[in-house]
Amino acid sequence: MSLDPVSNPAAIPEEVLARAEARGINRRDFIRFCTMTTAALALPVTMVGRVAAAVADTRVPVIWVEYQSCSGDSEALLRANQPTAGEIILDLISLEYSEVVMAAAGHQAEEAKRQAAEKYRGKYLLVVEGSVPTGADGAYCTIGGHSAVEDCRKLVNGAFATICVGSCSSFGGIPAAAPNPTGAISVMEAVPGAPIVNLPGCPVNAENLTATIVHVLTFGKLPATDSLGRPKFAYGKRIHDNCERRGHFDAGQYAQTFGDVGHRQGHCLYQLGCKGPETFHNCPTIRYNEGASWPVMAGHGCIGCSEPGFWDTMSPFYRRLPKVPGFGIEDTADKIGIGLAAATAMAFGLHGVASCFRKGDAMEEDKVVREE
Amino acid sequence: MLEIRYVWEWPVRITHWVNVLCMLMLSITGFYIGSPFMTASETSQYIMGWMRLLHFVFAYLFTVSVLSRVAWMFLGNHHASWKAFFPWTTAEGRRNFVKMFRYYTFTGKKISYEVGHNPVAATAYLGIFMLFFFQIVSGFTLYGMYAPGGVWSGLTGWVLTLVGSQWLRLLHHGVMWLLIGFFINHFYSGWLMDVKERNGTMSGIFSGYRYIEPRDL
Numbered sequence: 001m002s003l004d005p006v007s008n009p010a011a012i013p014e015e016v017l018a019r020a021e022a023r024g025i026n027r028r029d030f031i032r033f034c035t036m037t038t039a040a041l042a043l044p045v046t047m048v049g050r051v052a053a054a055v056a057d058t059r060v061p062v063i064w065v066e067y068q069s070c071s072g073d074s075e076a077l078l079r080a081n082q083p084t085a086g087e088i089i090l091d092l093i094s095l096e097y098s099e100v101v102m103a104a105a106g107h108q109a110e111e112a113k114r115q116a117a118e119k120y121r122g123k124y125l126l127v128v129e130g131s132v133p134t135g136a137d138g139a140y141c142t143i144g145g146h147s148a149v150e151d152c153r154k155l156v157n158g159a160f161a162t163i164c165v166g167s168c169s170s171f172g173g174i175p176a177a178a179p180n181p182t183g184a185i186s187v188m189e190a191v192p193g194a195p196i197v198n199l200p201g202c203p204v205n206a207e208n209l210t211a212t213i214v215h216v217l218t219f220g221k222l223p224a225t226d227s228l229g230r231p232k233f234a235y236g237k238r239i240h241d242n243c244e245r246r247g248h249f250d251a252g253q254y255a256q257t258f259g260d261v262g263h264r265q266g267h268c269l270y271q272l273g274c275k276g277p278e279t280f281h282n283c284p285t286i287r288y289n290e291g292a293s294w295p296v297m298a299g300h301g302c303i304g305c306s307e308p309g310f311w312d313t314m315s316p317f318y319r320r321l322p323k324v325p326g327f328g329i330e331d332t333a334d335k336i337g338i339g340l341a342a343a344t345a346m347a348f349g350l351h352g353v354a355s356c357f358r359k360g361d362a363m364e365e366d367k368v369v370r371e372e
Numbered sequence: 373m374l375e376i377r378y379v380w381e382w383p384v385r386i387t388h389w390v391n392v393l394c395m396l397m398l399s400i401t402g403f404y405i406g407s408p409f410m411t412a413s414e415t416s417q418y419i420m421g422w423m424r425l426l427h428f429v430f431a432y433l434f435t436v437s438v439l440s441r442v443a444w445m446f447l448g449n450h451h452a453s454w455k456a457f458f459p460w461t462t463a464e465g466r467r468n469f470v471k472m473f474r475y476y477t478f479t480g481k482k483i484s485y486e487v488g489h490n491p492v493a494a495t496a497y498l499g500i501f502m503l504f505f506f507q508i509v510s511g512f513t514l515y516g517m518y519a520p521g522g523v524w525s526g527l528t529g530w531v532l533t534l535v536g537s538q539w540l541r542l543l544h545h546g547v548m549w550l551l552i553g554f555f556i557n558h559f560y561s562g563w564l565m566d567v568k569e570r571n572g573t574m575s576g577i578f579s580g581y582r583y584i585e586p587r588d589l
Contacts, residue, residue, distance in 0.1 A: 251414070355564055
């Protein structure tokens with residue numbers, strides 16, 4: 001076993017560590033952060049040094065805005081269980097504007113945002129939380145007298161890149177669920193064609209946000225994304241395909257109700273309506289709050305919160321399939337299907353009985369010889 | 373004079389019975405996948421794993437069978453041709469469609485006597501082929517989700533932009549029930565015609581031969 005930096009592919013140069021230390025970051029925490037983030041980005045271990053160098057040097061200006069949101073994504077980042085992640089990320093970025101943590105308020109805060117956007121034009125990262133309401137000329141959400149649509153367009157166009165955190169800014173989320181009274185849309189819909197990366201989830205996983213920012217710092221561009229604008233490193237696989245309960249799924253062991261034997265033994269939550277098979281996210285591998293847990297680990301099925309339109313398409317959350325439109329809430333596709341099959345069998349059965357008593361409709365009557 | 377006519381060529385018969393086998397297997401395994409009706413007592417069992425494997429294997433077989441039948445629509449005799457599935461494009465076809473429909477609804481006395489499919493049946497099979505295509509495309513779309521960027525997700529990714537995966541699952545499941553309904557209808561109608569036409573409707577799909585009185589055509 002060798003720990004010398006020449007043969008250790010994950011080695012971080014001494015002077016980079018020293019620079020991080022000079023900024024008051026504990027050496028061990030720094031190494032831990034760099035290796036974990038490199039792993040989260042699905043980069044090879046040889047990239048740790050490059051990530052560390054980028055993280056130790058750069059501070060990127062960030063403007064964090066909220067529209068129709070619950071601040072859950074801000075909370076997810078700020079209350080990250082991993083104390084150092086929050087600290088490091090706040091050290092990594094220069095947070096110019098954030099309604100949740102800034103001390104300034106009112107016109108003073110808006111002035112700071114305007115100035116930051118001017119000063120770092122084309123350089124700042126914009127983080128958007130919450131959907132953009134377009135109904136009633138944008139009157140449902142205004143900031144300092146400007147509608148969210150207006151504010152969003154201006155900031156997105158001036159940014160180096162935009163990171164949409166949470167399902168609302170990524171896909172419209174809960175505000176955009178039917179009947180969508182405020183005409184909520186995603187940032188991508190509000191500003192089509194802009195460099196935007198979506199980090200859906202309710203809330204966003206702080207580790208994926210950190211990794212995305214680190215990717216920008218290290219490579220100077222946004223990570224590779226799929227057709228929905230989600231980074232492939234975090235949304236490239238289904239929850240179901242990385243789930244720790246997958247063995248029970250393949251075996252055929254399912255919890256039928258909450259608290260039954262199967263549920264207590266940690267069997268698959270498929271029958272309880274888990275949406276892991278239709279949801280793309282890295283929850284099973286990254287988990288939440290420094291790998292502490294995630295919904296399926298805690299015994300509750302995935303509700304598909306990071307998928308587009310999840311509130312409408314993934315519900316009922318405790319059923320496998322959506323409700324069949326036009327039928328009662330208790331009707332499932334199978335009940336209706338059995339009804340259909342039974343009605344068909346009955347109808348043709350009656351038709352058959354009637355046909356038996358029918359006379360004179362059979363062909364070739366002249367050729368029929370009835371045997372003794 | 374009765375004639376023995378070779379109507380259903382071997383590719384028609386083979387694809388017919390392969391489709392029957394596939395639909396049976398796909399319905400059973402698909403039903404299990406949607407709603408597991410057996411639970412394993414031990415983790416070492418592999419019930420869902422086998423069900424899914426069988427579902428995928430028979431899905432490929434079904435696809436090959438349906439595509440082979442489609443190819444035969446351009447290679448086989450006129451009963452197998454794609455044109456046979458559009459009977460109402462000719463005046464005679466329209467007339468016989470009405471005649472057959474009236475027979476089924478007890479408003480007409482006579483069967484429209486045909487060598488191949490009667491026009492009502494042919495129309496139904498056109499719809500069934502559409503449902504087959506729908507099941508194949510929706511099935512492979514759902515299957516392709518296991519590997520984004522792979523071959524299947526590359527070929528079928530456009531489907532998920534039209535309808536979300538959950539609704540697609542519901543439709544895939546609903547069409548299974550429609551096909552089960554069709555099976556009941558198809559089995560009954562075949563039996564009825566075997567009794568009434570007296571020309572080997574049922575044995576025809578095994579042997580290919582039907583017994584036709586040309587005078588009655």
